[in-house]
Amino acid sequence: MSSRTATALAHPNIAFIKYWGNRDDDLRLPANGSISMNLEGLETRTCVDFNDSLSADELRINGENPDRSATERVRRMLNEVRQLAGIQLFARVESRTNFPLGAGIASSASGFAALALAASRAAGLDLNEASLSCLARHGSGSACRSIPGGFVEWKVGTGDTDSIAVSIASPGHWDLGDCIVVLSSAPKATGSSMGNQLAGTSPLQAARVADAPRRLAFCREAILRRNFGTFASVVEEDSNLMHAVMMTSRPPLFYWLPGTLGIIQAVQAARSQGLPACYTVDAGPNVHVLCERTAVEQPVKLLEGLPGVREVRLARAGGPARLLEDSSTAEHAS
Numbered sequence: 001m002s003s004r005t006a007t008a009l010a011h012p013n014i015a016f017i018k019y020w021g022n023r024d025d026d027l028r029l030p031a032n033g034s035i036s037m038n039l040e041g042l043e044t045r046t047c048v049d050f051n052d053s054l055s056a057d058e059l060r061i062n063g064e065n066p067d068r069s070a071t072e073r074v075r076r077m078l079n080e081v082r083q084l085a086g087i088q089l090f091a092r093v094e095s096r097t098n099f100p101l102g103a104g105i106a107s108s109a110s111g112f113a114a115l116a117l118a119a120s121r122a123a124g125l126d127l128n129e130a131s132l133s134c135l136a137r138h139g140s141g142s143a144c145r146s147i148p149g150g151f152v153e154w155k156v157g158t159g160d161t162d163s164i165a166v167s168i169a170s171p172g173h174w175d176l177g178d179c180i181v182v183l184s185s186a187p188k189a190t191g192s193s194m195g196n197q198l199a200g201t202s203p204l205q206a207a208r209v210a211d212a213p214r215r216l217a218f219c220r221e222a223i224l225r226r227n228f229g230t231f232a233s234v235v236e237e238d239s240n241l242m243h244a245v246m247m248t249s250r251p252p253l254f255y256w257l258p259g260t261l262g263i264i265q266a267v268q269a270a271r272s273q274g275l276p277a278c279y280t281v282d283a284g285p286n287v288h289v290l291c292e293r294t295a296v297e298q299p300v301k302l303l304e305g306l307p308g309v310r311e312v313r314l315a316r317a318g319g320p321a322r323l324l325e326d327s328s329t330a331e332h333a334s
């Protein structure tokens with residue numbers, strides 16, 4: 001038997017300036033650039049073993065066989081890696097997340113970032129950060145932002161090879177906390193991939209995209225200067241714009257629950273009284289409340305008592321995707 005294995009770890013990320021809509025759905029070339037922060041403490045670990053004893057790819061996520069569409073997405077990435085490496089071996093993929101899937105944290109981001117790194121290394125490739133980011137993007141757009149560390153910008157780019165993510169500041173640059181307010185962990189009716197394909201049906205998407213360079217510049221600058229006031233206003237504006245597009249797509253997508261608006265209003269009220277906190281909402285009902293870590297206890301206390309809140313999880317800025325110690329690129333023969 002001959003086998004080549006590698007194990008990688010990646011964090012999910014929360015977008016401050018959102019990716020929503022593609023100019024090329026197949027390659028996941030985004031309509032606009034985006035900015036995010038990796039989430040330390042939340043992680044996916046993926047082991048890939050290309051093994052000549054296998055007659056098909058085998059995939060387990062948290063010990064279970066995933067559904068057909070997830071399996072197909074993973075197989076597509078494995079095929080791309082096999083083609084790049086010039087190998088034909090099937091792979092056994094074992095992936096585990098330490099956070100509940102569906103808790104309002106994009107597991108596809110950490111999942112495809114960890115898979116891109118583990119699969120490419122197991123296949124004997126040594127891809128640089130840009131190529132890894134590009135490969136991860138093919139699996140899930142937001143996954144390209146989980147390859148570099150800390151605060152990350154995904155450049156809109158001109159084509160496949162330069163629409164990649166780069167770090168704009170290290171995790172230690174700014175001590176921001178993300179209080180993830182979980183209202184529901186039920187699977188969403190319309191997943192991000194379908195939602196991304198519907199974005200262009202909203203008459204508001206063109207205006208959102210046209211204004212994106214301004215929001216990106218404000219957000220980048222606010223992060224670099226650690227200016228929470230500017231950061232809060234552009235992050236909330238960007239989240240509201242994305243949800244306006246979602247709600248006006250054809251068919252319309254309503255990801256919020258009543259409790260979502262309750263939290264948004266509570267955060268706005270708390271900020272008007274001096275609490276450095278702001279909200280952002282992804283493609284689901286759960287709310288990410290961002291705050292400077294010196295003040296993190298206050299929003300957690302405030303949020304836990306609000307109607308509909310099941311859980312508040314706390315994360316801070318995290319590092320890049322990385323190979324784990326026990327991962328080996330060597331070929332094992334037995």
Ligand code: DP6
Nearest residue numbers: 015018019140141142192193282283
């Ligand atoms: C709302 O990256 O999950 O979280 O490319 O189809 O996997 P696919 O979509 P995905 O979309 C993420 C959308 C978002 C905003 C963001 O993370 O930028």
